[in-house]
Amino acid sequence: MKPDKNKLLSWAKRNIKLFNLPAEDIHTITLAVAGECNLRCRMCDIWKQNPLKEEVLSIGVLNNIFISKKLKKLKCVNFTGGEPFMRGDFEEVYKNFTYLHPKANCVISSNGFFTDRIVNFFRRAGKTGRISLELSLLGLKTHNFIVQNDAALLCLNETVLKIKKLFPDLSIAAKFTITPWNYSEIEETVGYCNKIKLPVYLKMIENVKSYTNHLNYEKNALNKEFLFTDQQKENIVNSLLKVKGKSANGDFVGLLIKKLKFGYMHSSCFVNFNSMFINYNGEVYRCRELGRIGNIGCESLDAMITASSAKAAGFNGKNPKCLKCDSLYRALI
Numbered sequence: 131m132k133p134d135k136n137k138l139l140s141w142a143k144r145n146i147k148l149f150n151l152p153a154e155d156i157h158t159i160t161l162a163v164a165g166e167c168n169l170r171c172r173m174c175d176i177w178k179q180n181p182l183k184e185e186v187l188s189i190g191v192l193n194n195i196f197i198s199k200k201l202k203k204l205k206c207v208n209f210t211g212g213e214p215f216m217r218g219d220f221e222e223v224y225k226n227f228t229y230l231h232p233k234a235n236c237v238i239s240s241n242g243f244f245t246d247r248i249v250n251f252f253r254r255a256g257k258t259g260r261i262s263l264e265l266s267l268l269g270l271k272t273h274n275f276i277v278q279n280d281a282a283l284l285c286l287n288e289t290v291l292k293i294k295k296l297f298p299d300l301s302i303a304a305k306f307t308i309t310p311w312n313y314s315e316i317e318e319t320v321g322y323c324n325k326i327k328l329p330v331y332l333k334m335i336e337n338v339k340s341y342t343n344h345l346n347y348e349k350n351a352l353n354k355e356f357l358f359t360d361q362q363k364e365n366i367v368n369s370l371l372k373v374k375g376k377s378a379n380g381d382f383v384g385l386l387i388k389k390l391k392f393g394y395m396h397s398s399c400f401v402n403f404n405s406m407f408i409n410y411n412g413e414v415y416r417c418r419e420l421g422r423i424g425n426i427g428c429e430s431l432d433a434m435i436t437a438s439s440a441k442a443a444g445f446n447g448k449n450p451k452c453l454k455c456d457s458l459y460r461a462l463i
């Protein structure tokens with residue numbers, strides 16, 4: 131199901147001026163507010179981490195991030211994890227954020243397992259018009275196998291149905307990551323999402339060193355864990371061609387098809403450098419190519435942003451050689 135055209139148009143109007151922001155003005159920030167997870171996805175290292183309590187971004191540290199001068203023009207925060215709803219004080223984090231950035235949009239990425247916690251969170255969240263909930267759905271047959279929990283799909287479904295019924299204003303969408311385990315279920319899963327009117331975003335698993343793949347990256351690369359055979363790629367292309375118009379990010383699906391057929395996705399980097407990622411342990415990134423720009427526990431965020439901005443501006447849309455990632459850019463849901 132495609133997102134509402136009017137909603138997209140109004141998003142574009144609101145955000146068009148952001149494309150000309152200097153690299154020092156951050157408009158989108160992704161915050162991994164939890165270093166733990168309640169599921170155990172086969173392609174993810176997060177649940178294997180054992181974060182120390184004092185390592186995880188505290189309320190005080192998060193507040194300092196929210197009041198950063200470089201975040202004055204912030205338009206969107208993406209709370210992710212691990213699983214954000216594992217965090218006991220997540221409501222407080224969210225309330226502090228909306229108090230300090232009342233006009234910003236908020237995307238929460240979750241696996242949807244904790245139905246009651248999620249529903250209660252939105253009951254107390256107040257206006258839900260500026261929040262989007264993005265739930266990871268990994269295939270109708272293999273979801274439970276991939277996340278290694280027999281009740282996961284049932285809980286996820288319950289969450290979707292309850293949220294849709296109780297909070298009709300809330301934008302809710304599914305994210306389907308194509309892996310070697312579920313690639314044959316693309317059409318079926320997108321069809322199901324269309325049937326229940328749940329917009330679905332597609333992306334491919336990437337064999338890159340990242341915060342979800344930092345412990346076993348070398349081993350996975352050696353074992354070609356996330357690589358597809360030529361036959362599998364052909365099957366995926368055929369499925370993607372069929373669902374391109376039915377997914378919420380058909381333009382990105384077009385790029386995925388290009389990547390699978392020709393080996394590259396785009397001719398220059400299109401990561402927006404007015405965005406940044408902060409991991410649960412305070413490590414700050416603007417993109418993989420720039421690497422870690424510092425740690426929030428040792429340096430001020432504003433200083434890190436200033437120090438990295440000239441380099442970031444040089445990359446933005448002008449780096450034809452960087453094909454290091456298949457970054458899923460977001461038309462905000």
Ligand code: SF4
Pocket residue numbers: 167168169170171174175176177211212213240241266277342
């Ligand atoms: S992919 Fe997401 S849901 Fe799965 S283990 Fe990792 S953090 Fe948890």
